Amino acid sequence: MKRIDLPLDKVVEEIGKFYRYDEHHFIVINAVDLGDAIEVQWFFSNYVAPGEVTMFAAKADASQLIPSITRVVPSAWVAEAELVDLMGINIENAKKGFVLEEDFEGAPLRKK
Amino acid sequence: MATYYDIPVGAQHISLLEPLHFKLTTENEKIVDVEANVGYVHRGIEKACTTKFKFRQVSFVIGRICGLCSISHTTAYSQVAEKLLNLEIPLRAKYLRILVLELDRIHSHMLCLSHVAENSGFEALFMRTMKDREISMELLEAVCGNRVQYDYSIVGGVARDLRPEVAQMILTRLKELRPKIDDLIDIFQNNWSLSLKNKGIGAISFEDAMRLNAVGPLARAAGVPVDVRNDTEDLLPWKQVGFEMVLENGGDVHARNMVRLRELLVSMKIIENVIQGLPEGPIVAETKALPEGEAVVRLEAPRGELFHYAKGNKTQYLERLKVKAPTFSNIPAFVEMFKGNEYASAPAIIASYDPCLSCTAR
Amino acid sequence: MKAFFIAIGNLFKRPATIQYPFAPTYKPDDYRGLIEHNPDLCIWCRRCEMACPPGAIIFSQAMDGKQTYHYNRAVCIYCGECVRTCPKPGAIIQTATPATPALKDENINNSWAETVKMALESRAAYMAEKKRQAATKQQGGDTTQAE
Amino acid sequence: MNTTLIAIIFVIVAPVLGGLIYGIERKIKARMQQRIGPPILQPFYDFFKLAQKRTFIVHSTHAFLGIMHFVSLWFALAVLIFGGDFILVIYLHLLSTALLIIAGYSTRSVFSHLGANRLAITALAYEPVLILIAVSLYMVTGSFNISSISTLEEPLIVKMPLAFVALLLVLPIKLKKSPFDIAEAHQEITGGAEIEYSGIFFEFLYTAKWLDYIFAYALVYLFVASNFFLAITVLILTFLFINALDNSTARVDYKQMLKFIFWTALPAALLNLLWVTL
């Protein structure tokens, strides 16, 4: 697994530069609650070099608006919608209610 | 003068095994819009795996994400945990994992095929496929001690060894299965009404499958060569046991059926190779270490790429476990697939795509 | 239309149905069925309880320290982990018998919650009792020492 | 007088007979799928069970129309058995379907509506074929009366083989059998127009299905009426044909069905009509 750390505002740009749909396969977006911040991780695998997984990671505040990569990776909306629910973070254009009821309080995967 | 019907499919609908809800907007039974709602199966397993269960227990819980490819989940989890523990498992365990994974693929594919048949309105074929599938169920039961939840992979290896008489039984029963599968291939390919219902239905192009990052049989039916078994040699020796990728083009229900059917043959071959080349040795590797760091694992579940991410912090409890299901990746492609098809084909499309919610929503 | 003739042909074949429940079905000898506990062999280490993912095993403790094993077949997921972790072979085994259905009267869900509560309380009570005893003993010790 | 008595008895026992056919059919179907299947009397068990369910309806209009569906179907069957005017029989049958269709529409249930839509479409598919067969019958016997068949020396099937083929092709539609069971289509619309019925009210639809069996096989019988042994053989063969077809095909969608019927059964019936005319 290759890890690339990025500042949050660079994410879309970098992924845009990196992602070719005939070369890379978008896997999923993940987030980890580190306690003081949330680390958002974008995973890609590679058709050309099989077995290689690239992870873009960026730290974000819980309240911060996280840019959506749906513009460059059209299939990413599902992953984003899920994260919004489970992690309780804000992602551009992603709506709540994908897996949890809309009136669910809090975010289950957060530490507090 | 649009006259639209909004047809609800799910949460409870006979053509669905799982609770998911589609709102299909149709015009003269032609689907023009789809709205999918999937969160019915969300139980909160990811959270529980980091707070309630110790990392060794997790392999049993994670299997309960899904009954259909519980083995894929437990294997993927075990692998990721082993990575965190820096543990190399014995080769025999690897082979046994492949054995169960492939047996499971057979049962899963056949279930899916029978479901497609049923949802296309072909009850007899459903029955037939289900009948033939029982062979794989019996084999799995013999190997793992349970028909559905195998709990076979555990952190460090596999839970039980393969008894020689079971190995023999597998070989004989598979021989029995092969002609049945050939028959099924014939029916799926040549039946007039089934091809009316399946050919050209729910098609997705190569381009779209690529663009929307489809995985699994769905992608392979559209000609996209994605199969994790092809990519990862480090964790399980796929190539050694004779894995071949199956590709079709057309991307429709029929192509997906064909991919599945031909993969059955490949799986059977793999199983035979595994049993013949099964190395001797222990089946578990013991360690006292605690998980640390982060790791990812990809594994080809019957429905496509399964992805586990885990992060450990040197305690009994993991810091984070993320499971990405094949269906999850396929949802964008799926929504596209419906449009322009008859409502009558919708159940067959759903079945052929095999929405796996239990691990999509977890 | 091969399927057509297959359908007709099937009329003359024996059905594939097994006659369950009137006839037994195939089940491997090492089927993962009900968990059985053998109090004679058990060393009451409670490892099985700790290992059990859903918490289908719990031990209650009487005031004399004697533990009782409780098990709920409808909570158990038949994973066999308890057997694997048990340090004493044979103390807990997995039989090949599948569980029988439970009826409403058995109140299998809610009664288990009560059992668990009872067990935990009894253990807490025992612990408290032991602590108290220890304390009194200590106290006693103290007093003796003081004496 | 004697024949009338027989006809009356036959009409009265028709549902029972239909239930039996249905039972046998379920058994045969199970055997074709290599299962044991339910007991032959299963439909009657279902019948008695349904009678004791708590009654639920969506609204009275809907429930009432369901009952009338059964009644009018029985009536249509009676006219058929008594040898009435064929066109009358066809329209009476359409009428009973119409009641079910309106019942289907009368609820605000999507599946019920879809089922009613599809019922209407299936009616569109088989109705013209039956009418053409009726007209051919007229050409052969000189009367639209079904009873006139008895005056024929040789069975009708000799005169109208193509019409018989057309009938065989539309029978699966009427009996809601694969590949044309679109009106019921469990996996799509979970039973269609009958979905909102339950308990005793569903009973009427359930038994109406039995009547449909008698109706369909009576139509087949018309073609072979004059020769008893031929009749039995053809009926059994038809039964087997329909069931084997049911068990070897997937359900097509309604457009494919219409296309298929309009390009096969309808021309066949038309050709037969021309053949008996010219």
Place this chain on the structure above:
Amino acid sequence: MNWLFYSLFLFPLLVSGLILLFPKRINQGLIIATALILSTISLYLYGSVKEAVSIQVPELVNFLVAGIDILLLLYFGYVAIKHRHLLVGILSILQLAGAIYVLTIAPHHSTAQFYIDRLSLMMFLLINIVSGVIAVFAIRYIDEENCSEYKKKFFLSVIMWFIGVMNMIVSADNLEYFFLFFELTTLASFLLIGFRNDETSVRNALNALWMNQIGGLAILGAIVYAIFTPEYEQLTFSGLLSNVSNTGLLLPFALLAVAALIKGAQMPFSSWLLGAMVAPTPVSALLHSSTMVKIAPFVILRISPAIKDTNVATVIMLLTGFVFLVAAISALSQDTFKRILAYSTISLLGLMCMLAAAGTETAIMAALMLVIFHGISKCMLFLNAGIIEHVYHYKQTSQMDRLGELGPFTALAVAIGFMSLLLPPFGGFIGKWFSIESIGSSLPTFKLTGALIIAAIAIGGAVMALLYFKVTGVLFSRSGEQEVIRFEKTHPLYQSSIYILLFLIIGGMLALPVLLPSFFAPIASTITQVSISSVFKGGSLYINNLSLPIIPMLIAFLVLPVTIILSLFIHFKGVDRVKEYTCGEKVDYRFSSLYFSTEKAMPFYIVVGGIFFVALVFVGGML
């Protein structure tokens, strides 16, 4: 006696003039009175006139007719200039030239100009009673319309005047007169369609104008041909008919049929009738039910003895059979309520013309039945459409799914109306049934045509039934139920007109066993000149050698309307109500009615229809 006929012709014209002068309050009474008077006269006439009557009008009238003719055609020319419509212009000029030519060369025998037989009397009944109801309805309807007082009066006046013209056209014998009346109806349709005077209205009005002008030209052609054929002495229908047997010349009939079929909006010329939808609803009611379009079956019925068993009849049957089928399918594809009605009119007109062209006794009877019952039912449907539009503000069927709860009476009336058109046991259905049995029974004569037509009727009939379900289904959809259904109250004029029509429909159905032998059979026998034996025996009606189990049929099918109506009122007690099954979800789902899209097939229909029309003229000329 003749003065009664004159009063039928002229009284409406007089009233139409008076309406313009009188204030609104008086008009209301006037129209109701006129409607009553006209209906009474037509009823009386039907009862008393047994033999055909020929009326010769004073010479002076001939000149009057010629004068009006020219003026009218000049007016069309003016319209063309005003709206810059080239086609109308050209056709006007052609017509004018033709008309003048005819007037100059036509031999003027002193023949009867009017000929009134049972057919005309029947048409009188239809026109006066049904149109009377429409006129009464229109009083209220136009009152709710948003336009000037004068226009409202004008509207009512045109309706009355139209009734007068219709009365004349069905009794015209002289072809020149027929031509004039034909053109006058064209004018009436032009004025009424263009009534709202907005862009679409004007466009559709012009459209109607030029199409009908082609019909006028066809009549002129027929006249000219007849003039140049020495065998035809008289330019009258009766003259043509009595001479056809020894000449075998069919072109004039083919041309007349063309004119008729255009008025009957058969396929390539269907758009004018559809365009008529823009006018206030009573206009549609008028055009579709009792007047205008009924000219088509009327003319074909008139000429049917001449064309019977000829190729002309074959072509007409094929054409109309085709139209019956495709118009029914097109109706299914519509969502606008009035368009559904319009297409079903076209379709049923096709059926009527087909039966008229077939010309066998039973077929003619079927055609007559359809003419009458279609008139009544369609009228009621259109009036209901008007009510739905004005009171409930719905235009699309798919929106009407609450109508059953808001206006149960209207919904019921629509349901019955449709049923009476398409389904047993109403006249419309019996007509269709008759048609199958009659064509079927004369298959040996019609052979291939017959078989094709039977197929067309069979499929078309099923499609029509589908149409019925489509509409009724929406009307019947309801979610809950009230203990008692209360009918809504609409304006008394609305209600009374609907009640009258409902009475006619149901009465007609119940009286069918009487009407068939004693009303339709004599009329049919006057047309075919063959005496029709119709006897009742054991519940079956034997017409010549065709037996129809009419009584069992009626009794059997009474179940349907009774059931459907009853189903609305029935209330099961002691039974629990439950929600509809929606897969466990609790959301409301949209649904409406089904339709097939035939947009793409429309050009094909038009082309095929056009080919048939050309073939019709061609075949007529061949012989």
Place this chain on the structure above:
Amino acid sequence: MELKLYRKKSPWILHYNAGSCNGCDIEILACLSPKYDVERFGMINTGNPKQSDILLITGPVTKRSRERLVEIYSQMPEPKVVICCGSCASTGGVFRDMYNIEGGVDQVIPVDVYVPGCACRPEQIIDGVVAALEILEKKTKAIEKPLRYANEVKDENDQINRRTMPGTIPTK
């Protein structure tokens, strides 16, 4: 009345997945397959609550499923029996007290038969159905109320950690 006998002979089933892992669902499906063929007992999978007698539920009832479950249950006409298939439907099983589940079907609707097993074998399901048929025969048309959780923990502070106290339902 002897008619009650026939209830036993014609149980029509409805299957609902209330958030299970599919394991038990596919076993239910297997019951319909030729090998087990429950149609022998007259069972039909109707897919329509209004015509069903037996409700087969799998899964621990997730929050989102709950409403739907109650809805289809209430659309089934009495007499009806509810069978929950699998450990997780019976008690929540391994999912007991995860945050998004209700902890067993009987917390939501009344349950008559619990079929343990993870996954329950088709044989166990058949046993369960056989047991259910006995109950079905005795049932009346009375409407039943669900068991609410007997000793539900009311107070947030009362909640003992799951690791020390398995089987507690967290407060809602």
